[in-house]
Amino acid sequence: MDDLSHDELFKEIFHGYYSPLCNYALKIVRNNALAEDLVQQLFLQLYEKKALLKVVQPERYLLRCVKFKCIDFHRTKSIKNEIPLNGIPDRSFDQSSDLKEEDIEPLLHYFASKLPPKTREVFLLSRNSGMTYKEIAIEMDISVKTVETQMGRALRQMKILLKAQNLLTIIPFL
Amino acid sequence: MEDIYPILAKHFLKDATIEEEALVAEFQRANPKEYQLLYTLWHSKNIKIHEFDPQNAWKRFVSNRSNRSAKVIPLFGNLRRTAAIAAVLIIGAFSLWYLAKVLQGPERYIVENKGNMTLEQKLDDGSVVWLNKGSSISYPKNFDGTTREIKLKGEAFFEVIEDVQHPFVVTADHSTITVLGTAFNVNSDKQHTEVTVMSGKVQVASMSKDTQIVLLPNQSTLATKEGLISRNTIDQNYLSWKTGQFEFRDTPINNVVAKLNTFYRDSLIMDPGKEHDCFLTAKFEQAPLHEVVDIIKITCGLSIKKYADHYKIE
Numbered sequence: 001m002d003d004l005s006h007d008e009l010f011k012e013i014f015h016g017y018y019s020p021l022c023n024y025a026l027k028i029v030r031n032n033a034l035a036e037d038l039v040q041q042l043f044l045q046l047y048e049k050k051a052l053l054k055v056v057q058p059e060r061y062l063l064r065c066v067k068f069k070c071i072d073f074h075r076t077k078s079i080k081n082e083i084p085l086n087g088i089p090d091r092s093f094d095q096s097s098d099l100k101e102e103d104i105e106p107l108l109h110y111f112a113s114k115l116p117p118k119t120r121e122v123f124l125l126s127r128n129s130g131m132t133y134k135e136i137a138i139e140m141d142i143s144v145k146t147v148e149t150q151m152g153r154a155l156r157q158m159k160i161l162l163k164a165q166n167l168l169t170i171i172p173f174l
Numbered sequence: 175m176e177d178i179y180p181i182l183a184k185h186f187l188k189d190a191t192i193e194e195e196a197l198v199a200e201f202q203r204a205n206p207k208e209y210q211l212l213y214t215l216w217h218s219k220n221i222k223i224h225e226f227d228p229q230n231a232w233k234r235f236v237s238n239r240s241n242r243s244a245k246v247i248p249l250f251g252n253l254r255r256t257a258a259i260a261a262v263l264i265i266g267a268f269s270l271w272y273l274a275k276v277l278q279g280p281e282r283y284i285v286e287n288k289g290n291m292t293l294e295q296k297l298d299d300g301s302v303v304w305l306n307k308g309s310s311i312s313y314p315k316n317f318d319g320t321t322r323e324i325k326l327k328g329e330a331f332f333e334v335i336e337d338v339q340h341p342f343v344v345t346a347d348h349s350t351i352t353v354l355g356t357a358f359n360v361n362s363d364k365q366h367t368e369v370t371v372m373s374g375k376v377q378v379a380s381m382s383k384d385t386q387i388v389l390l391p392n393q394s395t396l397a398t399k400e401g402l403i404s405r406n407t408i409d410q411n412y413l414s415w416k417t418g419q420f421e422f423r424d425t426p427i428n429n430v431v432a433k434l435n436t437f438y439r440d441s442l443i444m445d446p447g448k449e450h451d452c453f454l455t456a457k458f459e460q461a462p463l464h465e466v467v468d469i470i471k472i473t474c475g476l477s478i479k480k481y482a483d484h485y486k487i488e
Contacts, residue, residue: 014235015228022226036226043235099211108215113223120223126187127221133189152180158215159179159208168208 006050013052014043017059017114021066024110028070038069059164063110067103099167111161115154122150182209186216188294286310287328290439292416297322300335301342306361306415306436321352329361331416334374349397352377358389359412370394370412378402418460427452427474431487438463441484448488450476 025035042065046052055061125136133147162168178201184190185198202209287293287305295303299317309328322342334342336355344351346362356374369378371389379386383401394408410421415436422430427450431442441463452474458466467485471478479486
């Protein structure tokens with residue numbers, strides 16, 4: 001494939017995934033600027049290697065890379081004794097298909113950040129405020145039916161994300 | 175096929191109809207792993223999204239790229255001095271906020287069952303509370319103290335996840351109930367608090383007197399202003415409000431009706447002007463109300479009239 005199509009694909013992925021990936025990183029490194037730096041670094045490396053042309057599941061690949069970058073950052077920092085390595089688990093890059101406790105928060109923030117604006121607003125209102133569908137409908141001046149549809153959409157997106165992470169694959173016992 | 179996801183969302187919010195619950199159950203059986211993962215993600219709280227601007231980021235990316243060094247000029251380092259100044263301000267603000275918070279006491283959830291059905295509420299520690307209609311519980315947003323404290327008004331059945339380090343403590347009108355992990359029912363009003371144990375061990379302490387008692391399965395105690403009264407026999411139907419299972423043995427009809435009403439949403443009304451000399455022996459397991467009414471009618475020879483939303487015993 002020539003450079004132009006790579007650049008186009010790259011730009012599209014960058015715009016689509018930048019904010020969600022930063023939200024993911026933010027939940028691990030707990031610093032906005034640092035999260036952005038790590039994601040920027042990752043994209044620079046991916047651009048140089050044209051890595052995105054080769055991967056089959058870009059989303060899964062990107063999430064794993066960001067996670068690795070965050071863990072790597074903590075590892076190097078901890079050697080220099082700048083940031084204590086408390087609470088950052090250092091396993092994580094295995095191929096298992098289970099969702100780990102420490103992955104839930106980053107993944108959920110990535111997920112919410114990637115939702116279409118309206119779906120996201122409904123989803124966050126419901127999850128964070130515990131409002132009923134009716135209360136959300138009044139708050140957002142939409143119908144209860146729309147709230148229902150949006151919540152269903154959010155849940156379906158969640159399933160798609162889990163599937164893309166190979167988390168729904170059941171590994172058979174041989 | 176019907177789209178399961180909106181239904182699943184309603185199910186997670188405990189807002190699904192019985193028909194929808196059946197669809198969810200079927201889905202859960204077919205996709206146990208998906209259900210479990212969605213459940214976990216769906217029930218995480220405090221989602222705060224930060225808007226990172228991809229347009230600006232792209233400009234920065236292009237300028238970094240043209241440097242050809244594959245090195246990001248860090249935002250993080252440049253911000254440190256500003257951050258130090260900001261930190262002083264933030265710490266000040268945070269102290270004030272924290273002080274206000276401490277004065278307010280911990281944040282609490284209040285769950286009130288205003289509906290007509292039993293309400294099932296799962297707590298953060300995995301314990302489950304079934305609230306009878308008109309009852310309420312309140313508990314802190316996080317069980318982060320040495321005990322798991324819950325306040326109860328009315329009636330509830332508790333299934334407590336065992337955690338020896340953090341005893342589960344229910345405070346009701348007349349007693350404090352302390353357990354490690356067990357299942358028990360508490361029925362409380364202004365006059366008395368009744369505790370009945372299904373499994374495990376439960377410690378009940380009186381609020382007014384310095385007395386306490388340890389209850390074992392199928393034991394019960396009544397706490398009043400005067401202290402604790404232990405009972406050797408328990409009411410067979412102490413959990414009927416939740417299970418819909420009734421067992422009556424020569425029970426006066428007035429008591430039968432009062433018990434039935436705890437499950438059948440106050441659908442039976444006795445004519446207060448009349449005395450009924452009838453004792454019922456019967457067993458019901460979530461029987462439809464009209465069947466229950468028929469049996470009372472036949473056994474006691476009473477005339478029972480049907481109205482739009484209730485039966486009247488005359």
